[in-house]
Amino acid sequence: xxxxxxxxxxxxxxxxxxxxxxxxxxxxxxxxxxxxxxxxxxxxxxxxxxxxxxxxxxxxxxxxxxxxxxxxxxxxxxxxxxxxxxxxxxxxxxxxxxxxxxxxxxxxxxxxxxxxxxxxxxxxxxxxxxxxxxxxxxxxxxxxxxxxxxxxxxxxxxxxxxxxxxxxxxxxxxxxxxxxxxxxxxxxxxxxxxxxxxxxxxxxxxxxxxxxxxxxxxxxxxxxxxxxxxxxxxxxxxxxxxxxxxxxxxxxxxxxxxxxxxxxxxxxxxxxxxxxxxxxxxxxxxxxxxxxxxxxxxxxxxxxxxxxxxxxxxxxxxxxxxxxxxxxxxxxxxxxxxxxxxxxxxxxxxxxxxxxxxxxxxxxxxxxxxxxxxxxxxxxxxx
Amino acid sequence: xxxxxxxxxxxxxxxxxxxxxxxxxxxxxxxxxxxxxxxxxxxxxxxxxxxxxxxxxxxxxxxxxxxxxxxxxxxxxxxxxxxxxxxxxxxxxxxxxxxxxxxxxx
Ligand SMILES: Cc1cc2nc3c(=O)[nH]c(=O)nc-3n(C[C@H](O)[C@H](O)[C@H](O)COP(=O)(O)OP(=O)(O)OC[C@H]3O[C@@H](n4cnc5c(N)ncnc54)[C@H](O)[C@@H]3O)c2cc1C
Numbered sequence: 001x002x003x004x005x006x007x008x009x010x011x012x013x014x015x016x017x018x019x020x021x022x023x024x025x026x027x028x029x030x031x032x033x034x035x036x037x038x039x040x041x042x043x044x045x046x047x048x049x050x051x052x053x054x055x056x057x058x059x060x061x062x063x064x065x066x067x068x069x070x071x072x073x074x075x076x077x078x079x080x081x082x083x084x085x086x087x088x089x090x091x092x093x094x095x096x097x098x099x100x101x102x103x104x105x106x107x108x109x110x111x112x113x114x115x116x117x118x119x120x121x122x123x124x125x126x127x128x129x130x131x132x133x134x135x136x137x138x139x140x141x142x143x144x145x146x147x148x149x150x151x152x153x154x155x156x157x158x159x160x161x162x163x164x165x166x167x168x169x170x171x172x173x174x175x176x177x178x179x180x181x182x183x184x185x186x187x188x189x190x191x192x193x194x195x196x197x198x199x200x201x202x203x204x205x206x207x208x209x210x211x212x213x214x215x216x217x218x219x220x221x222x223x224x225x226x227x228x229x230x231x232x233x234x235x236x237x238x239x240x241x242x243x244x245x246x247x248x249x250x251x252x253x254x255x256x257x258x259x260x261x262x263x264x265x266x267x268x269x270x271x272x273x274x275x276x277x278x279x280x281x282x283x284x285x286x287x288x289x290x291x292x293x294x295x296x297x298x299x300x301x302x303x304x305x306x307x308x309x310x311x312x313x314x315x316x317x318x319x320x321x322x323x324x325x326x327x328x329x330x331x332x333x334x335x336x337x338x339x340x341x342x343x344x345x346x347x348x349x350x351x352x353x354x355x356x357x358x359x360x361x362x363x364x365x366x367x368x369x370x371x372x373x374x375x376x377x378x379x380x381x382x383x
Numbered sequence: 384x385x386x387x388x389x390x391x392x393x394x395x396x397x398x399x400x401x402x403x404x405x406x407x408x409x410x411x412x413x414x415x416x417x418x419x420x421x422x423x424x425x426x427x428x429x430x431x432x433x434x435x436x437x438x439x440x441x442x443x444x445x446x447x448x449x450x451x452x453x454x455x456x457x458x459x460x461x462x463x464x465x466x467x468x469x470x471x472x473x474x475x476x477x478x479x480x481x482x483x484x485x486x487x488x489x
Contacts, residue, residue, distance in 0.1 A: 051458050131486070131487070132404070132486040132487075188480075234461055235434075236484050237460075237480055237483045239483075239484075239486060284450045297484040297486050300461075301460075301461070301482070301484060302461065372412075
């Protein structure tokens with residue numbers, strides 16, 4: 001068997017793997033990316049396409065601000081002809097209890113201190129601005145008008161295509177079977193088709209699959225899968241309905257640029273293992289009942305399709321971006337349901353760390369050792 | 384209304400004759416028969432105008448699959464008129480584009 005060599009190997013063709021491949025290739029490095037199926041086939045392509053600056057921790061806000069700096073011109077920068085559908089119709093977090101509203105107010109105060117134009121709205125202000133919403137029982141909401149939508153599939157594929165244009169080798173339908181290590185250092189990967197690739201630096205960005213992959217070289221990454229369902233409606237004329245996230249039962253809805261609506265909702269009974277890609281009828285009944293009472297104008301609108309995707313969850317709902325104890329092996333995973341929008345900043349910091357530069361934000365909070373040290377870092381704004 | 388009255392094999396029994404409106408104009412049809420059938424019998428062939436190319440669309444698959452006959456019925460857009468039974472007083476409208484959902488009503 002011939003062994004191929006490269007400078008950097010990335011496992012996972014989601015938004016983080018593709019964005020990192022793009023940043024590396026653009027800077028002139030030799031990089032090979034492996035993806036089991038097609039680019040965006042994991043969590044990235046199945047997400048609700050939402051982007052926001054509503055977080056309650058500084059590091060997430062720094063990165064969220066960076067993402068929003070990149071998105072407006074990213075389509076032009078990647079130059080693939082793909083429409084990234086970037087829109088800023090806003091994102092609203094709706095509180096039904098005092099403790100919830102207090103947390104939103106804290107988050108907004110932090111956001112304002114970082115020049116993010118978030119506001120707290122009263123129920124009357126919401127009614128005035130969006131008369132079609134029927135948010136009975138709410139006591140207030142946090143809203144940021146700069147937040148919005150980006151097409152998750154074209155975003156991921158465009159990063160991958162642009163990376164390839166800069167010389168990255170992007171190998172789709174090529175699952176990595178295991179990692180190779182030697183003398184305490186990473187050596188490379190072996191694919192299921194039997195190819196062996198060597199590189200001194202390997203990045204795992206395989207979502208919830210990061211854990212079993214890292215385990216092949218004895219490294220434990222505490223990230224676990226959690227299935228989340230989502231549906232899409234037929235299109236209706238666009239009325240710029242923002243993302244509305246209801247913090248009583250976790251239901252959310254938003255209009256997409258083509259007029260369709262996405263609905264999602266939490267369900268604690270969903271499977272928490274890999275390889276469970278189906279979806280549930282219970283979700284369909286629950287989410288439509290919950291969302292339609294809040295936006296009755298959609299009552300006659302038909303559902304076209306529903307699907308599910310895996311969240312890669314960590315104990316404190318924050319990502320892990322760090323080197324592992326095995327020299328040369330790095331991970332970027334654990335985004336716990338908010339990782340699509342972090343493609344631009346995730347790609348940038350991973351490239352910086354992989355080539356030995358200083359990351360543009362302090363990533364101490366995302367370090368792997370926090371779990372073993374019991375120094376967890378909770379993100380209050382997660383869905 | 385132009386409908387087949389006699390057929391060599393099938394026997395027709397229409398429901399009650401009712402009045403409905405198309406873009407505000409009163410028309411007659413039989414209750415319980417598809418809206419599209421009533422429109423066809425009244426010589427109406429354009430049901431909607433497509434969102435992007437602005438092309439006219441009308442009766443096509445007649446079994447609720449093809450999206451050609453979408454109209455706004457009682458304020459709800461994208462109603463498949465070929466499989467939706469006509470009722471007295473229905474407000475049927477030609478659909479322009481994707482159809483507006485009723486944002487002010489309720
Ligand atoms: C229903 C739902 C809604 C969501 N909504 C949002 C939202 O509105 N906004 C937001 O920012 N985020 C959202 N997310 C979260 C977001 O999708 C993820 O955080 C993000 O996509 C993670 O990207 P990633 O690149 O890390 O992982 P993924 O996109 O999961 O990519 C990992 C890739 O690795 C591949 N892979 C796995 N094993 C192997 C192997 N052995 N060899 C090769 N390749 C392998 C997989 O096929 C996959 O393509 C949502 C997620 C879901 C499920």
